[in-house]
Amino acid sequence: EKRVYFFGKGKAEGKAEMKHLLGGKGANLAEMTNLGVPVPPGFTIATSVCQEYESNKGKWPAGLNKEVDENIAKLEKAMGQKFGDNKNPLLVSVRSGAAVSMPGMMDTVLNLGLNDKAVEGLIEKTGNPKFVYDIYRRFIDMFADVVMGCSHSNFEKAIHAAKEKAGVENDNQLSAEQLQDVVEKYKAIYKKHVGSAFPQDPKKQLVNAVNAVFGSWESERAIKYRKLNKIESLLGTAVNVQAMAFGNMGEGSGTGVCFTRNPSTGKKEFYGEYLINAQGEDVVAGIRTPQPLKSLSKAMPNLYKELTTLMTKLEKHYKDMQDIEFTIQEGELFVLQTRNGKRTAAAAIKIAVDMLKERLINNREAVHRVTANQLDTLLHPSFDSNAKRDVVAKGLPASPGAAVGQVVFDAEAAEKWEAQGKKTVLVRTETSPEDIGGMAAAEGILTVRGGMTSHAAVVARGMGKCCVAGCSDISINEKSKKFSVAGKTFKEGDWVSLDGSSGQLMAGAVPTVEPKMSGDFKKFMSICDKVRKIKVRTNADTPEDAEKAIGFGAEGIGLCRTEHMFFEGKRVWYVRQAILEADNYAEMKKELAEADTKTDQQKIKSKYSETKKNFESALRRLASYQKKDFEGIFKAMAGKPVTVRLLDPPLHEFLPHDKATQSEMAKRLGVSLKKVKEQVEKLNEFNPMLGHRGCRLAVTYPEFYRMQAKAIIEAAIAASTPKKKVVPEIMIPLVGHVEELKIVKEEIVDEIKQVLKSNNTRLTYKIGTMIEVPRAALTADEIAAEADFFSFGTNDLTQMALGFSRDDVAKFTAKYIEYGIYKDDPFQVLDQTGVGKLIETGVKLGREQKKTLKVGICGEHGGEPNTIDFCADQGMNYVSCSPYRVPIARLSAAQAAS
């Protein structure tokens, strides 16, 4: 069993496809080596070993040690150097890297292999004692911090003191002697905190470092990151051991990060930052402020050309924007990492559209270049350009967006405040991986130090979160929870606004506006439409919603809830009047049916004359309101299909429950307060969601559905044009038994026939049903015989399948998710195992009965990417979701199809 994979001298044992085993970093180091990119040689210990290490309780599996030794020997040969040599020592970095990139999650140790002897050898070889002592002190610090758990801050104090004593500001201004002195201090600190002398044996250093990388996989912050990003099914992290390239050997050396396109805007340009005379971490850590990549073209023109040629080559090869780490060692270029670069939502769209134009990728690939979350951020508000801005400082526009919130100074507070429903802006000197939870909780992030590729910037872009970095104008006191700028002081809890696109920090809460779609956005969405198979409809109750959804690309209405209209303006009083008389009206009908003689009938009619008048006139009024509503919607949809769901909630919801409104109701309807109260009492239910609602209402009071059917058909007639006939789809909710559907349908069809007859016209219409009661899904074959279409109402279906009351679920879902009972909130992400089984059964049985049965989904889940993927798999015809989710649904549907 092979556990270690070598790369070097133009040949590697691994390749890009082996990410699962070698991690992203290792697989790409191998791939680049094979491509002939100048990569320092090294070897990768596979991710599977991390798992073995875990299950062996921290012991190496048999055979690993031998394989590592063989690879060290190979590396020594490739470099012409030897571990711990007193003439030409081999120095390596030990780097983590899992299959999924987790920025800054696990720590890297640089300059490993240095000891007192190697230091002498290296000074002799380079003639550069300053450089050698610099990397030795870095190594002791990193090794202590990452491997031995002795905090970096212990060493910070010592170097700070040394700089103060020397009267210099930056680390690299210390002389060789001063650095040598720092090394001695560091060793003493190491011994004091760790309890033993700094290890001199390079192999021992290596083993400890490898174990630390493995151990970090289970560190709190790594676990948190994986949980937050729902990263599962990874074996562990790989360990890359790689010969060092030194960016800190003087003014001819340096290190940097570059992108093949601009990660903020997506513009096709070389982009990046670098530092002269610095080592890897320095750029990211924001210790010094880096130079823009462009200035390298002046400082080192040949090298710049070589680098940009490589950038182009790597992008062509990977067919995606690359994020590349490089180091220049005395004029020689080395590439240390490449990966698909993180980018803002706007950049993702532009890059996908551009790369398609450049024929680097095809449609099916393009739709996978933007995530649903990214698209979501584009549909969010930005600052109102007319609003007054009290700009107090400007930093780097690290990740776009508009954040308005109250200032907090630590991640913990951000998380705590979010839990209380507050919006925050996290303000920090710089962020570190420990802050991830707080960054996710905050609306935006502001840092004092660090560039466009600093931790805060990279993570925020990944999260689609607004970030302003390197805002050095502000002076911050994290302890006393204050920062000041431009003569103003901000305390914890003060409101500020952050503009991630301009880098502005503003005092107070600046108003925001709705988003506008760019040309690239529209182009990208049309690519999605070409690729996807499943249609996307919207849930819309008003003409305004319908229009908005059409703007977002909806192809129809999958769910128009009629009851929302019942509350508008005066009409609720007619609804209440009808409810008040409904029982008497039913009683009247019953008595009439039982009456034997004409005189008896006459008597009954006069007894109920008030009831009949009130009930029927209330319904007539409602019908005319509803007709107008539906006409508006049909017109807005201009011939696109519209599914109207008939009355669903329990009648109780329409009655007033406070005394004042009850009195008003009594007065308006000319009845006693007592009668109103009695009716409220009578309609009260223990489990209203499982009570008298949906089609059950129509079984007892068919007049409500008849009224609605009449309104729908009349509206359809009015909205039809000779060219475009409206084909209304009438949907009956909460059916659980085919007999329910039959009874209700018969009434509706009878009403429709009357309407068509009196209008002397013909019209095609459809009558279908929601599948939201588990029994309906299980007997879908019987139901399909009576239905023209199915729409899975997954909110109720989830509620009834799980037995979780939608309205009470908040009390326990958090714990359920924490314990992993359900992976996600089942009301947000469809429970595919359970509820999904009901859907699968429903679709299968329904289509067995009726091959042409149209099937869709209209619950909250209809706009959720995983659920859309599932629905596409089930062969549904469409998903339906809220207007703002429509673009996301179009994207998810395209991704599901490719």
Ligand code: ADP
């Ligand atoms: P991360 O995943 O946090 O970026 P890396 O393993 O990529 O961690 O390393 C951290 C920094 O150290 C990077 O800037 C990288 O380029 C640099 N680095 C890693 N290995 C070497 C090496 N062998 N020579 C020079 N620099 C290195």
Ligand code: MG
């Ligand atoms: Mg890296």
Ligand code: MG
């Ligand atoms: Mg329902």
